[in-house]
Structures are given as C-alpha cells and as structure tokens.
Amino acid sequence: MTNDVVIQTVDLKKNFGTLEVLKGISLTITKQEVVCIIGPSGSGKSTFLRCLNLLEKPTSGSVIIEGTDITSKHCDIDLVRTNMGMVFQNFNLFPHMSVLDNITLAPIKVKGVTKTEAEDIAINLLGKVGLKEKAKSYPGELSGGQKQRVAIARALAMQPKLMLFDEPTSALDPEMIGEVLDVMKSLAYEGMTMIVVSHEMGFAKEVSDRVLFMDEGLVLEDDTPNNVFNNPQNPRTKSFLSKVL
Amino acid sequence: MGIYNWLVYVWGKMPILLEGALLTVQLTAIAVGFGFIIGIFAGMGRISKNRLIKSISVIYIDFIRGTPLLVQILIVYMGLPQIIGRPIPAMVAAIVSLSINSGAYVAEIVRSGIQSIDKGQTEAARSLGMTHSQTMIHIILPQAVRRIIPPLGNEFIAMLKDSSLVSVIALEELMRKAQLIYTRDYRPFDILIAASIIYLIMTLSISKLVRFSERRLRTSDK
Numbered sequence: 001m002t003n004d005v006v007i008q009t010v011d012l013k014k015n016f017g018t019l020e021v022l023k024g025i026s027l028t029i030t031k032q033e034v035v036c037i038i039g040p041s042g043s044g045k046s047t048f049l050r051c052l053n054l055l056e057k058p059t060s061g062s063v064i065i066e067g068t069d070i071t072s073k074h075c076d077i078d079l080v081r082t083n084m085g086m087v088f089q090n091f092n093l094f095p096h097m098s099v100l101d102n103i104t105l106a107p108i109k110v111k112g113v114t115k116t117e118a119e120d121i122a123i124n125l126l127g128k129v130g131l132k133e134k135a136k137s138y139p140g141e142l143s144g145g146q147k148q149r150v151a152i153a154r155a156l157a158m159q160p161k162l163m164l165f166d167e168p169t170s171a172l173d174p175e176m177i178g179e180v181l182d183v184m185k186s187l188a189y190e191g192m193t194m195i196v197v198s199h200e201m202g203f204a205k206e207v208s209d210r211v212l213f214m215d216e217g218l219v220l221e222d223d224t225p226n227n228v229f230n231n232p233q234n235p236r237t238k239s240f241l242s243k244v245l
Numbered sequence: 246m247g248i249y250n251w252l253v254y255v256w257g258k259m260p261i262l263l264e265g266a267l268l269t270v271q272l273t274a275i276a277v278g279f280g281f282i283i284g285i286f287a288g289m290g291r292i293s294k295n296r297l298i299k300s301i302s303v304i305y306i307d308f309i310r311g312t313p314l315l316v317q318i319l320i321v322y323m324g325l326p327q328i329i330g331r332p333i334p335a336m337v338a339a340i341v342s343l344s345i346n347s348g349a350y351v352a353e354i355v356r357s358g359i360q361s362i363d364k365g366q367t368e369a370a371r372s373l374g375m376t377h378s379q380t381m382i383h384i385i386l387p388q389a390v391r392r393i394i395p396p397l398g399n400e401f402i403a404m405l406k407d408s409s410l411v412s413v414i415a416l417e418e419l420m421r422k423a424q425l426i427y428t429r430d431y432r433p434f435d436i437l438i439a440a441s442i443i444y445l446i447m448t449l450s451i452s453k454l455v456r457f458s459e460r461r462l463r464t465s466d467k
Binding site for chain 1: 370372376388
C-alpha cells in the first residue's frame, strides 16, 4: 500500500508576507488517483498545486514525492520534476519554437533522448491529442484549445508519473473547453495519476476519484465526488456548491 | 556662391573625413560587439540570486552610467599607465573604454529584456525539469534577444555619436580628422557642418536598418 503513495504532504504551510495562503495541509495521493481540487478563488488551490513541484516554496511542512522529500535541501528538484508534468492556465508554450520543438526540447535537453526518438514520441502524442497536422506550426497560429492540448502533449513527452493541472480550461473560450477535457479524460482512463485544480464541476463529478474542497487555505472536504457534491459535510462547501452548480 | 564654395572645399576634404568616418564605424561596431558580450553577463548578473555577482554587476553598471564617458576614456588612457607603468596605445584605450561603457548600457537593456519575458515561460521550462541555465539559454534569452534588438540599435547610434569623444586622445576618427583640418585651414564652420552631415547619414541609416530588422523579426515571430 505504501508503495502506491505518489504524493504526501505533511502540515504544508505557505505564507505570502503576512498572508497565510495555506494553513497546514496534510494529505496522501496514491497511484492512478484522479483528484480534483475545487473551491473559491483565493482559497489556495493553485498555490497548493504549485507547492507540489516547488514552483512555490512552502513556508513550512513537507512534500514527499514517491518517497523523496522535495522540501529537503539535498533534493535535486530538477530530477523530481522530470517525473511530474504540469499544465498551466495560460498554456505557457514557447512562442519562438514550433509545436514539435516545444514538445521535444525537454526530452532532448533534460533526458538526453535522441532527436529522432524525441520526434517519434512527439508525433505520437500529437496524434493522441488530435493535432498531428500542427507539428510544424507555431503557438501563435493555434487556438486556445489547441495550445492547451499541445501543452499537455509537451508535459507528457517527459513520460511523467503524475500530472498537475492548474485551471487548464479557465483561459479558454467555452467551445474549446470540451476538446481539452476530452484529452484529460482519456489520460485519466489510461491510469495517469492526476491532480486537477478546476472550476469544471462536470469533469470533477464524472472523472475524478476524489474531490477536495478548499477554502481559506484549508481542505474542508476530501471525499468521493458523489459524497462531496450530493452530501457535503461542511457548511462552506454547501454554500459554495449552491453558487456554482 | 556660399554653398558652391562650401561644396568644393568639403569635397576636397572628403577622403580624409571618410577615412575618419570608417574608423568611427569600426570603433563603434567593436565597442558595441564587446559591449554586447559584457552586457549579457552583467545584465544577467544584475538579476542574479547570487549576492556577490549581483553586487559586482550593480557597482559596474552604476559606476559606468553615473560617470562621464570622457572621464572613463581618460582614466584608461592617462590613468591606467600610471598604475601599470607603461603607456597604453590610443587605439587600445579607445576600444577598452568604449566597450566597458557600452557594456553597462547594454546590461540594462538585457536586464529589461529578460524581465519582460513572462514568468510563465520560466515556470513551464522549470516544470519540465530544465535547469536554471537551460531555461535561460533555450527559452528566455532567445525571446529576450528579439525584444532587445531595437534598443540595441539605439545604443549603437548613441555609441556612434559618443565615440567622437575619443578625439581627445588623438585617435583619428571622424571628429579628430575634422579638428585636424580646421586647425590648419581656419574654416571650422565648413568642416564641422560636413562632419555633422556624415554623422547624420550614419545614424539615420542605422535606425533604418534597425526598423527593417524589427519588421523582419515581427513577421517571423507570429
């Protein structure tokens, strides 16, 4: 059982100046779990997610990824990050590179994969996200939904063991949200461990194994989607859900 | 009559003036070239997390930008020989002082270019496991360089004009050539107007070139 633990956080706290954004979060995420984090803006969802790969440095507490305490000084965070993909709200594709180069850069430079091998992986992944014909395009020539699908392919090219999604559909036009969620769904069904910060309640209900409700830096609800959506325990969860559903 | 007279006189001096102008362009190109290399490092050093590197860069940039170029030229040409005990050729002194001067200005251009790149670019690269230097080399600098080409062109123009100051150490660039001619002929107005026009033609052509490359980059960077 303990071998299946992918992420463990222990009393994770994060302050920005005097503002306490995370007030002590302890939880465990196991292999192949799809966890959705919901909650009002400013509740610390994104900050929590960004602490998991140290884009944000926790103030105290620890984050343990597959047995490695990444908050320890001796941890090689670059190495840990190769195992965890991240998808951002604003895509963050590299605008000066073609779609293909966006995807192959990290495997070539970080993992030392050969160019042909990296390109094979990239073309394969582009096929999976339905954008094979866009390999030679530049990010500026793509729609938002296409950009986000490329960003997912770019993260997957490192063959990560888990994926972090930071509001992946929040910057998209409504008609493009579906295409990105479809890619994420198929990823979930393939058994990828995923942590998704999202406002897409439909996705959370349908795809996730677990839903966390966060408010004011704390996890107030941590249960199956069915229980969280239909039988929330905390009054704040109830009031939040009544506003968004 | 006046203009015709001026044209005939200046035409006769043109070979000497153009010889000086050629040296002016060469000096400027070398200074901005070295300045670019110095500036990349000083500009990155300026935003480095390493306190020592940051302090050295800040002191360098502030000192150079806060003191007159003329003083810097004289420190290298007159001051340094006193310390090292032998003279420095004017050409070497000119290149060294102009490069060091240009480097400080380029550093600020590089710094603002790097800082203008969205933080998300760094985060995306780092989240893929790239190191800080890999991120700089493959993601940040290539994008920053495109943005700093226009201000770098302005720096080139500024340096082209400022290089006239090395005339004080008797380096025969355009300004010094003009001085040599008018101290002999006593027609300073005629020759200084001619020199100005040559400077103007050079600076205008460079800004044309910068605008052209800017447009080229914009179309290739859709």
